[in-house]
Amino acid sequence: MTKKSSNANLRKANKAKNDEFYTQLSDIEKELGHYKIHFKDKTIFCNCDDPAESNFFKYFALNFEHLGLKKLTATHFEIEKPSYKLEITRWLDLNHDWKIDLKDTKKIKLKQNWDFRSEECIELLKESDIVVTNPPFSLFREFIAQLMEYNKKFLIIWNQNALTYKEIFKIIKENKIWLWYTFPKDFKEANWNMKKFWNIAWYTNLEIQKRHEDLILYKTYKLTEYQKYYNLDAININKVKDIPMDYKGDIWVPITFLDKYNPEQFEIIGLWISSSWIEIWVRPYTSEHKKYRKEIQKRAAVDWDLYMIKDWIVEVPYARVIIKNKKL
Numbered sequence: 001m002t003k004k005s006s007n008a009n010l011r012k013a014n015k016a017k018n019d020e021f022y023t024q025l026s027d028i029e030k031e032l033g034h035y036k037i038h039f040k041d042k043t044i045f046c047n048c049d050d051p052a053e054s055n056f057f058k059y060f061a062l063n064f065e066h067l068g069l070k071k072l073t074a075t076h077f078e079i080e081k082p083s084y085k086l087e088i089t090r091w092l093d094l095n096h097d098w099k100i101d102l103k104d105t106k107k108i109k110l111k112q113n114w115d116f117r118s119e120e121c122i123e124l125l126k127e128s129d130i131v132v133t134n135p136p137f138s139l140f141r142e143f144i145a146q147l148m149e150y151n152k153k154f155l156i157i158w159n160q161n162a163l164t165y166k167e168i169f170k171i172i173k174e175n176k177i178w179l180w181y182t183f184p185k186d187f188k189e190a191n192w193n194m195k196k197f198w199n200i201a202w203y204t205n206l207e208i209q210k211r212h213e214d215l216i217l218y219k220t221y222k223l224t225e226y227q228k229y230y231n232l233d234a235i236n237i238n239k240v241k242d243i244p245m246d247y248k249g250d251i252w253v254p255i256t257f258l259d260k261y262n263p264e265q266f267e268i269i270g271l272w273i274s275s276s277w278i279e280i281w282v283r284p285y286t287s288e289h290k291k292y293r294k295e296i297q298k299r300a301a302v303d304w305d306l307y308m309i310k311d312w313i314v315e316v317p318y319a320r321v322i323i324k325n326k327k328l
Ligand SMILES: C[S@@+](CC[C@H](N)C(=O)[O-])C[C@H]1O[C@@H](n2cnc3c(N)ncnc32)[C@H](O)[C@@H]1O
Pocket: 019, 020, 021, 022, 023, 024, 047, 048, 049, 050, 054, 055, 056, 077, 114, 115, 116, 117, 133, 134, 135, 136, 137, 139
């Protein structure tokens, strides 16, 4: 093996290792409790879950009757060999105890390895109503693109870095997906150690009350208190709670705004990423922005940088979402 190919294999192995984090049952219970109404009479598909281990499968199996599910399927992914799926269906009381639960699980062999992109998996996806899982971190873009392509409802866990991915930000801006109630932090690794993550979120397109609730604003705009960009008609806010209630123009807010976003209260205009003095996705969106944005996308995360605001030099960390108050 050449040095180059062994490095490539190592990178691949590390990438796969980063995909092996397992969600705790308590975190699933905390979030899924908000969506009970959506699950009734539905077929749930956990398509990135070793069903023997997955707490997603366990949660739905244990609550099968309580949630009024029609069918539950979880699939076991193998890298290079055919795999299997586990299934529970409303009409199949395998142990004849007059209730449907974990004990009524049927194991079915598959021809393919149950990659979520495999034909068999796509067939099952088409038959399902809602996908609920924590997909491999390294394949998030593909995973979400597939859900959008097949017009599926979903509730999935992923890294908040994804908010600044062009494709993901676009569908948030278009109100096709929105964000979480809870923030899971502790995940089990393949070796059973626990690992802490500070940037994990739930993404969904299931309707939730939270996204129709107004963010309570209590500050009024004062020229002396707010940082106005010298070259743009916009103000910068470092904490979401400081958004003024009476400012009509563009407001640049931290990404943490997105889990408080109510599309009836605010319009999302764009996303700005700080690096090398170039503004991105600010109107007008030029080809230079496009090229630069592509480079950023490759890196996913974004550098800290300096941005000149009026007479001050202000550090603009990470990124800013540009919003406008729709009610003014
Ligand atoms: C982040 S782990 C989460 C596992 C489980 N959903 C949970 O939350 O506990 C992602 C899982 O996806 C599986 N996986 C990796 N690549 C996959 C693929 N192409 N198709 C389906 N599953 C895949 C991994 O084996 C891993 O078990």
